[in-house]
Amino acid sequence: MWWQYRTDLVGLAQFVSLTAVFAFLARNGRRPRERNLTHWRQTGVAGADEGRAKSPAVKQVPLASAGARWLIAAAVLGSGIALLDATVINVALPAIGRELGADLTGQQWVLDGYLLTLSALLLSCGAAGDRYGRRRVFLVGLAVFTVASLACGVAPTIGWLIGARLGQGVGAAALVPGSLALIDAGITDDDRGRAVGIWAGMSGVTTALGPFIGGWLVDSASWRWVFFLNVPLAVAVAWIAARHVPESRNPAASGPPDIFGTSSVAVGLGGVVYALIEIPARGATLSTVAAAIVGVAGLAAFPLIEERVQSPFLPLKLFRSRQFTGANLTILAVYTAVGGALFLLVLQLQQSMHYSALRGGLATLPMTIIMLVGSPWIGAVAQRTGPRIPMTVGPLIAAAGVALMARVVPGATYLGAVLPAVVVFGLGLAITVAPLTSAVLSAVPDSHSGTASGVNNAISRVAGLLAVAVLPVAAGIRAGPGQPLGPGFSLAMLITAGICLIGGITAWVTIRTGAVVAHQVLPGINHACQDPSTRRARDVA
Template sequence: MTVLGSGMAFLDGTVVNVALPTIGRELGGGLAEQQWVLDGYLLTLSALLLAGGAAGDRYGRRRVFTSGLVLFTVASLACGLAPTGNALITARLVQGVGAAALVPGSLALIDAGIREQDRGRAVGLWAGMSGVTSALGPFIGGWLVDAVSWRWVFWINVPLAGAALIMALRHLPESRDPASRDQGRFDVVGAALITLGLAGIIYALIEGASRGWRPVTIVAAGVGITAVAAFPLVEARVAAPLLPPGLFRSRQFTGANLTTLAVYAAMGGALFLLTLQLQQSLGYSALAAGLATLPTTVIMLLASPRMGALAQRIGPRLPMTIGPLVAGAGLALMSRIVPGADYVGAVLPAVVVFGIGLAVTVTPLTTTVLAAVAEQHVGVASGANNAISRMAGLLAVAVLPLAAGVDAGPGQALGPAFSRAMLITAVVSALGGFIALASVRTATTVAPHPLPGINQACQHPCTRAFAQPGQGQASRSGIAEDLE
């Protein structure tokens, strides 16, 4: 049920991609409106994931998870009923709020409710299925658009969320961090700053590129930058920060999250433009565009659990280095997907190589982040990592068209800018591999003493999943060495 709940949140980050041309024709709007339909959801999701993780630790992970399910379901209904583009964007903003409660809560509930010896495999299943649902989005969206209506891209969430809610209320035990209420009031200021900061920056990037740098756009950029800059200063001073600054003293935690930023930025930007390229430049139907990326989904579904088991034996460093490089090679191959290129010769090799790279990367990346924190802070850590991954997609959708020079109206071909964009994403993905090589250790353990800003650090059970045979719990490689 937790995988189903978080899977819907990940799915809605990509399922709408192939529906964008149809939504544009029915509701009106150009590239900027298409960007907002995606980024409206990613904006509130990424901005509030930290708050969602912290709220679960403090008020109860099951309570926050089920509340998120209800809000997500109501917003999905509103998305499907939206009469205008602005109404759809507004509903997507609300949908992102609900998703922000689902994602960190689902992973924290798995960690709290699964036996220690099964947690590594359970996290691997969660990570693999989360990646699969993201990659499955274009296929499901394409089928629904062609078979029924683009509105069913959102309405399909309703029965799934209902099933997840019933199972959660019946079978999920409540869990929370007992020390969280003693650490001070909930960090409302931090949540407001990161939300305002991202909103201002994304608004400026999208609206500035499409409508010019008007005074309102410049003010939004200034407010956004100021709020983002103030966020770490506030977090260093509050008693119960959304993102404890001490986490980033660990090179392991910081490196894994920087790798997340690079890989998910490359993936988010590439999938956004690829679905537009297939439909608007190559003439694919929505279903054909979704089917075109199906090999990526199949590869991730089959390979992700195996990569989790392999990473348990050899450690996360090698797969986290190789995976982004292979994914980057797949993205570079996507630059060959231009008018006149056939599926077998251009599209298929690119999505296969890209899928292999993602499958190698996703599970070790997720488990490494969780292994870097004490058990009672797994909600904060999962919220932070998922916030970074969604933020990466948010920024990529806003920045990549501008950086590559994409300027296409509804139904218009993307032109040579698409190939430039794919090469940019290839470089960004490869950068993630080099970051992992420089920062991630072969074996990871949580530091035996507290981090500043974090109460009572202890060894996280996922740490042992990456311990080398014979090292045992006393090993002090990885994070402990970083802190000494």
């Protein structure tokens, strides 16, 4: 259970403290009027960065130079440890549950604690980098992530670990957008597309290796080394960034900060997720009901706030586009499936079918490989045909893959049940995710491309966050430490398949048939790493 509350009043006080922390952190995310744009196209990154051009302090370097190699190394390693931590933890959850006595609720919090702060602060940290310095915010995020990783590694209780995971999410919120912003600001226009391609490819490798590395560390050493591994990597990145990465900022970053908008999102997400996870375990107590009310109120207030502030970080007029709204609803459905299915599948393999951590990590590796190999090819096809067909067919195939996961029960074999499910699921995702960002970007003017891809990013994170919180509740899964998930697992997979079907239908209804789209160079699995810290200077509300 979350923090092992002794009374409802204590629980309420601690929830209020958590929301206050979110509000304080979100307050520091300032949305400037002008931003850079990293607009992915087939030939590379297009669009002159007016804000960057106005800053004489930034010396851009060609890709072949030593300075560029150092910069890319820092960006790849910095985002890599954050991405690795998001994928490596799944296979470690059963071992964590056994050692720290954490039931399913505790395991949900270990995963969702990280996603919660990451989702809530991603946009704010990207804006802070533009205003206060991209390298500075990157290094601060790195320091927070390192300290939090050490705290995770030495955690004596599940409550300690969850608190440290919240801290990791804060650091990752600065690392993920900051790494790409460093490349955008520091590499010459002619080489930026290739540099982003290198960053994306290495990020894809990190994503693919995460479950394998996590499983190997858990089986050969301890789950604690999943977190300790971050420390030497972070030290190396800090040294490289401090010595070899130039500082850059957007000199045109001005205008009043959207404090209330960012705070309402942070508090709203925190309250809703807290209630979704804790009510099934503890019931409708004072703290859980209060959290639900505060969370719903925060999310409901967000669009009202954004309509009234001078410089909203999310201009609601973007949602007047049917394609923009439909593409983001499809993203919500697809990433709900990804987050929920993978979270429960790994638990099912280890706790119900007695796979080792390494074997559990390797079991899902074919899916990631299919996505990394297939997404660029599908993206090229979508460039010629438009995104509507792949965004419709892909979720339907992914739904079939998730439905096949319902057959992954005790007694089923890997070749007969697990492998077909992950292969079909991976194929569906490979078809879907590559055109998703292209559909989003083609639905808005170039001046709002950075904002659009930031929304794309945030929704994908929130989808995974909510999936982990909602699916076990909807399927009636209540497993103690190391206990089998029971028949609720199969029901959860069928629910997820239904969500995928809805995503495919939504894409068919809302996405234009022959839209001319901007082909993004990122592998599909990493498309959500496009962020609002790389907006064009003309990106104004």
